[in-house]
Amino acid sequence: MELQAVLMAAGGGSRMMDLTYNTPKPLLPVGNKPLIWYPLNLLERVGFEEVIVITTKEVQKMISTDPKVKLDVKMKLDLVCIQEDADMGTADALRHIQQKVKTDVLVVSCDLITDAALHEVVDLFRAHNATLSMLMSKAHEFTETVPGQKGKKKTGEQRDFVGVDGTGKRLLFMANEADLDEGVVIRKSIMRKHPRMHIKTGLVDAHLYCLKKSVVDFLADNKSISSIRGELVPYLVRKQFSKSTNSPKVIDETHQNLKKNDSNVNLEIQISSRDEELLHLTQERSCWNDHRGDMSDAYHGGRLRCYVHIMDEGICYRVNTLAAYIEANRLAPKLFDEPAVHPSAVVSERCLIGADSIIGASCQISDKTSIKRSTIGVSTTVREKVKVTNSIIMHGVTIEEGCNIQGSVICSNAVIGRGADIKYCLVGSAQRIEPDAERTNEVIVGTDQLMEI
Amino acid sequence: MADCGEADGPVKKDDIVRAKNEGKELTKEEKQRLRKEKKHQKKQKDEKRPSERVKEKKPVAPSQPVATQPPTQKAPTVLPASAPIPVPVSGAPSYSSPAPSPADKPAKSRAEQKAERRARQEADRASKQQSCSSSSKTKAPPSELNPVVKRLPEHVQVDDPAVVKRLTKKFERQQIPLRSDYDYKVSLFSHLHQYSRKAPLTQQLSIPSTVIHPSIVRLGLQYSQGIVVGSNARSVALLHAFKQVIRDYTTPPNEELARDLVNKLKPYISFLNQCRPLSASMGNAIKYIKKEISNIPSQFKEEEAKTKLQTCIDRYINENVVLAAKAISKYAIEKISDGDVILVYGCSSLVNHILCEAYDKNRKFRVIVVDSRPRLEGREALRRLVQRGISCTYVLISALSYILPEVSKVFLGAHALLANGYVMSRVGTSQIALVARTFNVPVLVCCETYKFCERVQTDSFVSNELDDPDDLMVTRKGKTQLENWHDVSSLRLLNLVYDVTPPDFVDLVITDLGMIPCTSVPVVLRIKNLEQ
Numbered sequence: 001m002e003l004q005a006v007l008m009a010a011g012g013g014s015r016m017m018d019l020t021y022n023t024p025k026p027l028l029p030v031g032n033k034p035l036i037w038y039p040l041n042l043l044e045r046v047g048f049e050e051v052i053v054i055t056t057k058e059v060q061k062m063i064s065t066d067p068k069v070k071l072d073v074k075m076k077l078d079l080v081c082i083q084e085d086a087d088m089g090t091a092d093a094l095r096h097i098q099q100k101v102k103t104d105v106l107v108v109s110c111d112l113i114t115d116a117a118l119h120e121v122v123d124l125f126r127a128h129n130a131t132l133s134m135l136m137s138k139a140h141e142f143t144e145t146v147p148g149q150k151g152k153k154k155t156g157e158q159r160d161f162v163g164v165d166g167t168g169k170r171l172l173f174m175a176n177e178a179d180l181d182e183g184v185v186i187r188k189s190i191m192r193k194h195p196r197m198h199i200k201t202g203l204v205d206a207h208l209y210c211l212k213k214s215v216v217d218f219l220a221d222n223k224s225i226s227s228i229r230g231e232l233v234p235y236l237v238r239k240q241f242s243k244s245t246n247s248p249k250v251i252d253e254t255h256q257n258l259k260k261n262d263s264n265v266n267l268e269i270q271i272s273s274r275d276e277e278l279l280h281l282t283q284e285r286s287c288w289n290d291h292r293g294d295m296s297d298a299y300h301g302g303r304l305r306c307y308v309h310i311m312d313e314g315i316c317y318r319v320n321t322l323a324a325y326i327e328a329n330r331l332a333p334k335l336f337d338e339p340a341v342h343p344s345a346v347v348s349e350r351c352l353i354g355a356d357s358i359i360g361a362s363c364q365i366s367d368k369t370s371i372k373r374s375t376i377g378v379s380t381t382v383r384e385k386v387k388v389t390n391s392i393i394m395h396g397v398t399i400e401e402g403c404n405i406q407g408s409v410i411c412s413n414a415v416i417g418r419g420a421d422i423k424y425c426l427v428g429s430a431q432r433i434e435p436d437a438e439r440t441n442e443v444i445v446g447t448d449q450l451m452e453i
Numbered sequence: 454m455a456d457c458g459e460a461d462g463p464v465k466k467d468d469i470v471r472a473k474n475e476g477k478e479l480t481k482e483e484k485q486r487l488r489k490e491k492k493h494q495k496k497q498k499d500e501k502r503p504s505e506r507v508k509e510k511k512p513v514a515p516s517q518p519v520a521t522q523p524p525t526q527k528a529p530t531v532l533p534a535s536a537p538i539p540v541p542v543s544g545a546p547s548y549s550s551p552a553p554s555p556a557d558k559p560a561k562s563r564a565e566q567k568a569e570r571r572a573r574q575e576a577d578r579a580s581k582q583q584s585c586s587s588s589s590k591t592k593a594p595p596s597e598l599n600p601v602v603k604r605l606p607e608h609v610q611v612d613d614p615a616v617v618k619r620l621t622k623k624f625e626r627q628q629i630p631l632r633s634d635y636d637y638k639v640s641l642f643s644h645l646h647q648y649s650r651k652a653p654l655t656q657q658l659s660i661p662s663t664v665i666h667p668s669i670v671r672l673g674l675q676y677s678q679g680i681v682v683g684s685n686a687r688s689v690a691l692l693h694a695f696k697q698v699i700r701d702y703t704t705p706p707n708e709e710l711a712r713d714l715v716n717k718l719k720p721y722i723s724f725l726n727q728c729r730p731l732s733a734s735m736g737n738a739i740k741y742i743k744k745e746i747s748n749i750p751s752q753f754k755e756e757e758a759k760t761k762l763q764t765c766i767d768r769y770i771n772e773n774v775v776l777a778a779k780a781i782s783k784y785a786i787e788k789i790s791d792g793d794v795i796l797v798y799g800c801s802s803l804v805n806h807i808l809c810e811a812y813d814k815n816r817k818f819r820v821i822v823v824d825s826r827p828r829l830e831g832r833e834a835l836r837r838l839v840q841r842g843i844s845c846t847y848v849l850i851s852a853l854s855y856i857l858p859e860v861s862k863v864f865l866g867a868h869a870l871l872a873n874g875y876v877m878s879r880v881g882t883s884q885i886a887l888v889a890r891t892f893n894v895p896v897l898v899c900c901e902t903y904k905f906c907e908r909v910q911t912d913s914f915v916s917n918e919l920d921d922p923d924d925l926m927v928t929r930k931g932k933t934q935l936e937n938w939h940d941v942s943s944l945r946l947l948n949l950v951y952d953v954t955p956p957d958f959v960d961l962v963i964t965d966l967g968m969i970p971c972t973s974v975p976v977v978l979r980i981k982n983l984e985q
Contacts, residue, residue, distance in 0.1 A: 001663075002670075003661040004661075005661075046659060046660040047660050047663075048659075048660065048661055117656070119655045122655075123653060126667070127671065127675050278689060278692070281689050281775075282689045282693065285686035285802040286680070287682050287683050287686075287799075287833045287834065288680050288681070288833070289833055292832055292836075295836060295839070
């Protein structure tokens, strides 16, 4: 087997607590499908047959009963539960499943919605025998107004500095603004080997990583690394140029130490060393070099290589903030060809449903309603003379007559009273909006769900 | 066609006319009937000159395809005009051993030739009677037919829709995706494949590749992206990948390893062929491996068989690549004297090895590296030589005639050595050899014997490789001149990879068997065939 897929679905959605306090992030509906359906669909499309899903017990229960996941996903899902309160990072989760990992892994996050050609990432991983290969995309500005945001959007989001070489494929430098004290520091050894480096800041990390098996074994030894994105990737990128990786690399050594007790060790080491000879002979005889201008061999003789594929066009979103969630809802219908109006929805004839709206199953849309650019969830009831524009209505919501909902997010099981006028609001789960209310730019959540500080 | 004689003239013409009208199938039918007739005659005449019948069959068979092939095929693989009989015999190689036939030809008496002609006439008369009764649609597979029939290989018939259909069916059966051609081809080369690097074959494969072994997918990617380049490197990488395939192989129940493993390798080879057309050295390596696998005795257990195959592969690489390089450098160093100015072209791993060895043995020489676009492989050769400490000069091929007066010897590497003595190498090599000949500079070609190929070719058009034409685009100061070449309907870009150098321009070929003239390649091939 070449690659094993691992889906990280244990995250809490800490940047959009208003949405996730009741529904866990992997099950948030985007375009009437649970968020976790998108990466699973992506993996299924490229041909995976099995996925290891790391999630919490709560999500596991809900996934096994969710009809969408059960019906549409034909792959075998191996659900691994971790404790919710254990506060495990992604690298900790990988360490947890180290026994299940038998080959190289493809780690995907549950909040990734993309139509990227995965073979580009995996081809880099295969062709250059890389240790790490990841996917990034040019960030798009979010154009939709986000409910509950007062004032202009702060650009205080910590930026990522990504340094790539001339071809745009080899990853030379990665650091987050939070980790840098004063300025970007680049080691001279890197500059000597790669005199031309492009540093980009407007990139979104898709959190899709191809990792070699030896990295997972390395994680098992180094318990201090807890996050793939925050710690492991910058560590690997730095390690490419460290002096000790010119002879047997550190990761290889730890890997061999791990397996010393195994009885098959000697045979495997022998086999791998003979194969290493042939690989070395191939590289020696092949007249290819990945760089030119200096006297060193291909890859500068380094064994550890990190590659990145940067997508220029196409959809790539990480749904971890409210703005991203709204944007994703707008664009999700483009990713699949299902009819906009579900066949089981009861839609009366005299209502206007725009072409880019989605109506979920078992909905009831009454007369004289107008639904534009919106998503209506499953089992929602919309009474007469309602205008819904640019909004996201989740499951089980009841909207009474004469309401006007604009640019808002209404979470599941909420009830909007008659004649209410909701503009750019976020209505939490199971909330009731009293009739004739007028709310603008507010976040309406229950008092018991207010965040604990 | 010297042994046909005048009496056969009209009969032969009839054959040719019939063949033209009814296509290839009927001539094979004819041959089948011919053989049947001969068997009948043999039984009836009861051992009357049996040895001559056998001899008749063989010379009759090759001369017939020679007669019928030129009219029915566009691009003859068999040399037409200038070649005497020995050429088709040696050009139809692996099925009939070339050794007895040329020896027979001069020894044939007039009586035998007459008997031949008589037999052929009788057979033709009999086949004319039978032609109406037999069905014309049955087409026997070529392996059961006259084994000397030379078919055009499929990879040089890309513009023939029937061949393309056959290929697609074959790939469907083997579950390999078909790589589509990059359509903007120069019409003279429209019979060859041309692929674009931006459309890799892995686009159509599932990502954890299950049909094709992951190491083969990796190898295919490395070939198509140009990471593994050069005849030796490609063969070694191929054998390395095969070692991994063999290691991960388990015999399914009710199957024999010897037969099943060979069948497993076939789709992998088709896949690699699509990523980049196989080289002659790779073809020979595959033949060797297949032979070794089928020769595994059935009583071997799986583990034993696997280890045996792994050691075979190691030994093959060691003998044919590593030790051969040592032997060749030993011979070549004799030819390098102090004060020499040696010209090399492109990046040949063998030539670089020789020069580095000579330098280690304290020969004083300097090197001129000639390079050409679009590959610019000379830069890598330059780097390796200068890293060792050899003093080098670097020129582009357009400066060749200016620099040749300084040169004392030319060392060239080869991709393959063809059976008629032609050297197939990187495009530009024949130019170097030609200009060197005009300046009376000796040209020495270095080539290991495992690259010797039984194919025959006199021009670079029939069988070649077309690389991605977008490689010809170059961006200088932010401007790419050929950026929109697709839009210009009368413009086509051509990026050839190989060319053939005639043996008149090559003075010596240095192989691991010694230093031989170019025309002795068939002898070496014969020796190798006998050894096997």
